[in-house]
Every structure is written in structure tokens, then in C-alpha cells.
Amino acid sequence: LGKFSATLAELNTKEDTKSDDGSKGKEVDGIEDDGNAERAKAVNDPTSEDEYNSKSLHKLVADGGLGADINPVNLEGTLVEDEERETGRVKMEVWGIFFSACSGYSYWFAVLLLNSLAKVVTIVQDYWICIWVTANNIASPHVVLPDSTNTVSPAANTNIIGQHTVSFWIGIYLAIGVIEVFALFIKLAYAYSGLIKAARNVHAKLIRSVVHATPRFFDSSPFGRIINRFSRDMESIGTNTLDSLIWMFADFTSALGVIVIITAVMPPFIFVTVVITVAYVVIAKCYLDSTRELKRLESNASAPLLSLFGELIQGVSSIRAFGLKKYYIMEAINRSDELNRPFYLTMVSSCWMSIRLDAAGATVSFFCAFFILWNVCSFDASLAGFALVHALQFKDYMLFAIRNYGDNELNMNGVERVSQYLKLDQEASAQSTPENKPVSNWPRTGDLEVEDLVVEYVPNVPVLHSLSMSIKHGEKIGVVGCTGAGKSTLSLAFLRFIEAAKGRIMLDGVDISKIGLEDLRHNVTIIPQDPVLFNGTIRFNLDPFSEYPDEIVWDALHRAHLVREYGSQTASTAISVLEGNAIDSSLEHMSGIFTSLEAKIKENGQNLSLGQRQLVALARALVRRSRLIIMDEATASVDFDTDDRIQRTIRGSEFANSTLFCIAHRLRTIIDYDRVLVLDKGKVAEFDTPANLLNRQDGIFRSMCEKSGEFEYLADAAKRAQDPKQFS
Ligand SMILES: Nc1ncnc2c1ncn2[C@@H]1O[C@H](COP(=O)(O)OP(=O)(O)OP(=O)(O)O)[C@@H](O)[C@H]1O
């Protein structure tokens, strides 16, 4: 395969040095024109993009942006991991996964048996013609060609062949044909039913594994890669694998049948068979060794293209704004080329194999005819015809058998890639063990103890360093700190989206790391920095499990200031039981689609503003009324007035029975909270009442307030909160 192998090796090297999201190759024109010279140089130079990222990282560390104790060597390239690509033959383990997914080995035994039976019936049908011709020859040995001057035997003029009439011979022939059709139908129906079941099983396992994967997996796997597993790989399992397996069995059985027939008719042919088989094995090996790798390259090359589509769709306005259209067009072309190159080479290698297999097949027919002619006097003509007809088919059977075997290995690549995802690190169990199950009404209080908590995304690179704090039930804690201080990380640790590397968190006396995730997450509510809304009704978004009546849902919308008044008759009766918040006419603009609980929210809340999305997430928290509520910049995108009203709602009766963690960059949001936690580079820098923190002359919080430009207001609000009586 000389040059071909060299091309393959080159492709391999490229693949190994290329990150999943960054393909390199062609020069990218026009980026300099857009004023992004450094970036353009990085893209054009196969090595400089890594250098570019690395330089930025080192610069960030040098500037102190990552904290002095963080080593850039630990961070480089650690987030998005390169996609795994197996090499060499498909492992037995992968075949095992697929075989056991189709109802186990008994199924395969039955498929092989049915396949052999169907083939035997086909051969019997051909053999019947052979018997028929022989009987005819015995009954009318002197039959000669019509243009001969000899007289025709009387038997040729009758309807009797051997002992039987022509209808008998045709009848049996048809009967065998009907049995053959039934045998084929049963074989295919049984085989397909098992394989469809296998595809379903594998898909169900894949979904389970991905849904329960740790958040780290989602951080380190680009979206395109995951989509690729569920689309392209599952398609190859669900459609191509089924076909190639079934037809591979059929073709191999047919080829074996031919060898058995020819060898039975002319035993010396067995020697030719051995030589031809060796030739086939060598050709097949060359073909499979190259196409297997090519197929893997092709599968891996589609993920970067899919990721790019995602980026393009989401970032189209930024791309246009930064004048990077040309760059993305070239990038798309490069990635398409990366995908098409192995596909083209697969086609070429298929032609290479066809030519050689045709030659080998012709050799089989040649030797078969040669043996017949060699023994022409002693050979029964009907048997010779029987053997020759099958010998001519041999090359087709082998060609398709090998091609299907190859396709099979290639399709197993889909199973292989999916099987990598079946072994993902999984989150802890959703259910608590009986001995660790918290009491039914846990948590009764929102008492919270954080002891020596260390949290890390990447092993040995802690983001939170030995955090300790004690929070009493019902306390409202404001959390502030610079970007990257670890505020969101702390909130994720409360829900065990990131497991503590050291230390523990106790909620109402229960170590949260000991209980099932479902028990924990059902009882703690988070309103994240970037709230996720689902494609569905408002009701579904607020109460996905339909646990609460409409009144509660309307009430939550009302309290989140999304509706001015209740939108349904039922709800209007509920208004009387609610402690009335003053209805403000300025909220009218907020109503929008919030006129019915059945109104549709589009995927990711595209039909809502970011502020409205945050308010829906807040309403979701209000519906659940958990003992521990975490708000991560939950009102950062709503206007001051609405934020102010929401804060009043929160501090009022609404969350009176809940411990509240509110992460905020707007200091006025948390200035009247019970205490403020200041995080600095993953450590507790200050933790006290806002008024006390403001009294610390060199304190971080005070300095933040001073820089905010509203120190007077904040100081006043903090004092009011500390001693409300004095100001009443
Ligand atoms: N998924 C992740 N994988 C790896 N590191 C992460 C991940 N998320 C955050 N980090 C790192 O953890 C540190 C703390 O991030 P975090 O999101 O907790 O900051 P934050 O205080 O919430 O910042 P902001 O105010 O901008 O929201 C940062 O250095 C960040 O780079």
C-alpha cells in the first residue's frame, strides 16, 4: 500500500496534534485585514495557536490573575480533553457489548443456525435441478440436439422424466422455493428483531451514562462530540451494523457452501481452496487495516465540524461584529476537508480491494473449469454444471462477505465510540442507602456548617481552599468577591455538582456527601447565574413534576414580579389567601407571555429577556420553598427597581424559613443581609455583618463599597439593617 500508508500515517499525525476544536491546515486569509494579526498568525501556523494560548495563560499567571499558588503547567490543556481514538482491531470487549445487547449468545447461535438452514435450502433447490437433469439423462440417453440428423429418443417426446412426470419435478422445485422464501423471511425477521433490540439497549445505556455523568465530563467534552455519539454513531449502530452483520453471515455461509459443494464434487479442489483462502485473508487484512483507521479518523473529524456549526449559530452576531467571517468560512472548509479526506481514501481502498478479489475469484472459476475439463470423460455433466455455477458465484460471495466484514468492523467503530461513553465517571448514587437516608422532613432547619472545604475542578488545583463557616437557620448571607473568587463554585459544592475533595458540608446536621443526590437536590434550590429554562409551558418550567396546585404557581409568578395579578379564575380565588404585595403598575410591562400557565417558553427561554429568565428561575425557587436557597447573581440582569422589590420579597415572609445564600456583584442587593461573606481567591477573607465590615478601615468589603461610588447609600442601608429600631 506504499504511498497510501504514508498518507494515512500523515493523517494520523495530524489528528494526534490537533485539538478537537481547532483544526489546522490551510492558510487562513483575510484575518490580518480584520486587525486580528496575532490570532491570524496563530491560526495559520500549525504550532503557534497552542503557543498563543500558552502565552496568554502564562501572562495571566504572571499578572497574578490565577493566584500565586496555581501552576500553569497543571492547567494547560486540562479542560477540553482530546477525543479518544482507538487504534488497531476492534476489541473483543466491544463485540461483546454488542453481542450481549442482542439478547446474548443464544440469539447468535440461533441466527447462525437459521442462516445455515436457509443456505442449505437454497443449495438443495439447485441440487434438485441437478437430480432432475441426471434423471432426464438416464431416461433419454440418446437425446440429441434438434438440428441433428439423428432421430430423437421417444422419451423426449413424453411428459415422463425418470419415474416421474414433469409436473412432479417442477412441483418439488416450487415447493423448495416456497420453503426457501419462508426460511429467508424467518431468518431476517429474527435477526433484525434482535439487532433492533441491541440498538435500543445500547442507546438506553448511552443516555443513562451521559445523563448521570459528572459535570466535569460536560466541561471537558465539546457539544459536537456528544451530539456525534447520539446521532452518527447511534445511526451506524441502528442501521448499518444491522445490515452488514446479517449480510456478512449470509455471504460467508454462501462462500462456505460453495467450497463444500466444489470440494465434494471434485476433492482435489481443496488444495486450490487453501491457497485462495490465504490470498483472500491477505487482501482482506490490508483492506481492513487501512479502512478501519480511516473510518475512525472520519468519525472523529465530524465532531469539530459539528462544534463549529454550534459556535456559528450561537455566535453569529459576535463573528460579524469582529469581522471574522472569512476566518470561520476557511475554518469550515478546513474542517470539511478533514472530514472528506478519510472518506475519499475509504472509497479508494474499497476499489483496491475489489480489483484483487475479482482476480482471486476468477482464479477459483478457472481452476474449477480446469478440473472439469481435465476429467471430462469421467465427470457427470449435471454435477459439473452444478459446481461451475457455484464456482462462478464464489468471488461475489467473498467480495461481499469481506466488504461486509470490513463494514462491520467500521460500524463496530460506532459501538466502540459509544462504549467509551458507557464508561464515563458517574455522579454519586441518586438514592440514599437505607442507613444514610435522612428523615422524611429533612432538612427541618437551614443550619449549615462548612468544615475545611476544599473543592477542585482539576485534580490538585484547588479552587476553594479549606473553607470553614457556620450559618444559622434563616440567616441571609450575601456572598461577594472578585470574578473567579470561587463564589459559583461554592454554590455548586452545596448541591454536589462538584464533590468536595476534602472537608464536608453539614445541612441540618446531615453530612450532604453521605446522602443520595436526589434527597439533597430535591431539598436545596439554586437560582444559577445563567438560568436554564426548558422548552415547555410556564407551568412545566416552574413545577416540572406537577407537584403543586395552580394557585401556588401563580403566587410564585406574582411574588417574582412577573405578573401583576393572577391570570386565571382559580388563581384569582387564591389572591385572597396571599399576603398582598402592593401591586405596582410599573410591572405591567413584565406580563408579556405571563397571562396563562400554559403559555409556551421556547428552548433556553429565547422568547424571554435575560431578566425575565432570571425571574422565572426565582419563581421556580419560590414554588419549592426549600430550607436552603442559593441565588447566584439571580437578579443581576433585572432593573434596579425590580431587584429592589424582589429583595424585599425575599427578606419578607417569603424566605423567612430558609437560609439564603445570595451571590451578588451589586452591593446594594446584599447590603442589608444578616452577614456578608467576602471570598478572595477561594478563601474566606471576611465574614461579618455588613455594618461591621464597613467599619474595618482596610477591609476588602469596605474598599469594594467605596469603589462602587455609592458608599453613602450603602453605609446608611447597612446601619438601618443592623438596627432597624433606631431608624423606625
Ligand atoms: N467548570 C470549570 N472547570 C474548571 N475550572 C473552573 C470551572 N468553573 C470555574 N472554574 C475556575 O474556578 C475558579 C472560580 O470560578 P467561579 O465560577 O466559582 O468564580 P466566581 O467567583 O463565581 O466568578 P464570577 O463572579 O465571575 O461569577 C475560576 O478560576 C475558574 O477559572
Ligand SMILES: [Mg+2]
Ligand atoms: Mg459565578
